[in-house]
Amino acid sequence: MEQFGSIDPRLTGARLMLSKVKAVVPVMSAKGGVGKTLVAVLTALHAARMGRRVGLLDLDVTSPSAHIALGVDPQKLQPEERDGVVPPDVAGVKFMTVAFYTWDKPTPLRGPAVDDAIREVLAVTNWGELDLLVVDTPPGLRDEALDVLEYLPRPRVLAVATPSRLARAGVERLLAILEEQGLERYIVENMAIGAVGLEELAEKYHARYLGRIRYDPGVEEALGSPEKLLDTDMAKDVEQIAKKLLEELGL
Amino acid sequence: MHEWALIRAIIAEVEEVVKKGYKVDEVTVYLGELQNVDKSVMEAYLNEAIPQIAPGAQVRYETEPARFRCRVCGREWGLDAVELDEATREAIHFVPEAVYSFVRCPFCGSRDYEITQGRGVRLALVTSRRQEETGETR
Numbered sequence: 001m002e003q004f005g006s007i008d009p010r011l012t013g014a015r016l017m018l019s020k021v022k023a024v025v026p027v028m029s030a031k032g033g034v035g036k037t038l039v040a041v042l043t044a045l046h047a048a049r050m051g052r053r054v055g056l057l058d059l060d061v062t063s064p065s066a067h068i069a070l071g072v073d074p075q076k077l078q079p080e081e082r083d084g085v086v087p088p089d090v091a092g093v094k095f096m097t098v099a100f101y102t103w104d105k106p107t108p109l110r111g112p113a114v115d116d117a118i119r120e121v122l123a124v125t126n127w128g129e130l131d132l133l134v135v136d137t138p139p140g141l142r143d144e145a146l147d148v149l150e151y152l153p154r155p156r157v158l159a160v161a162t163p164s165r166l167a168r169a170g171v172e173r174l175l176a177i178l179e180e181q182g183l184e185r186y187i188v189e190n191m192a193i194g195a196v197g198l199e200e201l202a203e204k205y206h207a208r209y210l211g212r213i214r215y216d217p218g219v220e221e222a223l224g225s226p227e228k229l230l231d232t233d234m235a236k237d238v239e240q241i242a243k244k245l246l247e248e249l250g251l
Numbered sequence: 252m253h254e255w256a257l258i259r260a261i262i263a264e265v266e267e268v269v270k271k272g273y274k275v276d277e278v279t280v281y282l283g284e285l286q287n288v289d290k291s292v293m294e295a296y297l298n299e300a301i302p303q304i305a306p307g308a309q310v311r312y313e314t315e316p317a318r319f320r321c322r323v324c325g326r327e328w329g330l331d332a333v334e335l336d337e338a339t340r341e342a343i344h345f346v347p348e349a350v351y352s353f354v355r356c357p358f359c360g361s362r363d364y365e366i367t368q369g370r371g372v373r374l375a376l377v378t379s380r381r382q383e384e385t386g387e388t389r
Contacts, residue, residue, distance in 0.1 A: 004268060004376040012267070013260030061348065084256035085345060098349075101342040105352035108362050116370065117348035124256045124345060 014122035014151055017084060020129040021055070023249040024152045029160045030170030032139040035190040036160045038219060040136040041069045042235050043158070045226055046242035048092035052131040052251055055087060058097035059148055060138040061117040062109050067099045071224035074099040084126035091226035096125050111143055118147050131251050141177060149181065156184040156249065159207065161198055162191045168198065175205035186248065188241055191215040210244045213237040253345060254292045257372050262300050265308075268376055275305035277377035284330060285317040285347045286371040287340065317369035321356040327367070332357045347371050 018024065027040040037058075044056040058066035067074055070090050078100055079085035087096035098107075098121055109117060127133060135152065138144040149155055157178050161171035171187065178185040185207040189198045192212035202209035213234055222228035229235055261280065268275055278301055282288055290312060301310050317330045333354050335343070342349045347370050356364050 002273065002378050004378065007264050007374045007376065009257065009260035009264045009372065009374060012263045013256055016259055016263060017256065081253055083259075085253060098346055101346040101349040102352040103342070106362070107348070107352045109348055109351060110363075110365070113348050113351065113366070117346060120346045120348065120371065123260060124253055126256065 008119070010119040010123035011151060013124075014119065015153065017122065017125055017127055018133070018153050021127055021133045021153075022131050023251060024133045024135065024155055025158050025245070025249070026059075026135040026137050026148050026152060026155050027158045027160060028137050028145060028148075028174060029139050029167075030141060030174040031161075031167050034139075034160050034162045034167050035213075036139065037065050037069060037136050038229075038234065039158070039160050039188060039190060039213070039238060039241075040134050041066055042229060042238040043242045043245065044093045044132075044134040045091055045230055046235070046239050047132050047134070047246060047251075049230070050242070050246065052246065053129060054092070055094040055096070055127050055130045055133040056090075056136070057087075057121070057125070057133060058099070058136045059118055059121065059144070060136060061098045061114060061121070061144070062107055062138070064097045064099040064102075066095070066136050067097050069223055069229065070095065070226055072097075072099075074101075075103050079125075082126060084124045086126050086128070094127065094130070096121065114144055115147055118144065118151065122151055132246070132249065141174060149183065154184075157186065158210070158245065159185060159187045160190050161187065163189060163193065163198070168201065171198070172201060172205070175201065175207055178207070179205050186210050186245065188213060208248060210241045210248075211237070213241070254288050255296075257288065258293060258296045258300075261297065261372070261374055262304065264374065265301060265304050265376065268378065269305055273378040274380065275308045275376055275378050277309045277311065278305070279311045279313060279375045279377075281373050281375070282312060282314050283317060283347070283369040283371045283373075284315060285343060285350060285366065285369050287344050288372060290314070315369035318367045319354075319356075319364050320367050321359060321361055321364040323361040323363055324356060324359040326356065326358040328357055
């Protein structure tokens, strides 16, 4: 006799829920404040405008912010229950965030609770058929980031960095981990102001350099409106990056 | 419905164990009070599906009361010690960690506590010999 005690069915559930998603792209950064959320949001919006079936998942379970960029009030807009929960459509993108359930209140979670929240969101979200799922992840290389890489099927990581030497050191560590794990990886340079690029870093870690995004102070005012966001200089740069990404993904 | 996502995952887990060559004798589904899933929905689907995947398997359900332990004052409590309105219960139903957004330790007011039991759905299986040992085939 053998006993299988305490089986957590959620990761199996997550695999089922993501089984009809062609490409999963976690957007990651080793440091906070590099504009990862906006890169994720704009990439998803552009891909949807280019006619792809796109999902956007905010997996920052303690500090979700993609809904703020999109102007979603999590108490007013809620996922519909249908074989799990179906993310609502926001500007052509199926959007899911834990904020639908925490309503922007403080949600201080420690290690195991962070993992539980991530597993739960992945297990209950019914994405249906998608070409691309963009995942906004918490910054850093702690539990949350590692969970994301472990739980998502065949993650193709879009690393975001700024030209700052601090961000550069961070993204180097992230790329090294991704290379060690044999994961497909891309890099974009956000808030680029000078000529110093991250191409050589991409080369060193065998990542595909997708381009640079100019620093755009106008983005702040466009937060909360997908249309206004898509009208910013930042969005124009991300559009080129989204095109290259879709090509890379074969979508 | 949300329960269906968990039901599908449980069915897939049992299928996986059967595929590995085990005979499943008993399936126990633990239903955490915090997540508050609809037990009747679980029963309606699983009581029909499990015997088809694992013939002869008994399906049992156990409800686990939710318990919390405060990391600051060390006190323990259950859900009956806090008041939750319907909308909050619904939010916690979908993602039990949402409890940290709405509930504080009833003794010291801290949000730094842990859920010690009764969080969500999990299962345990009792299996007997491998099929190849008995020459059985599916």
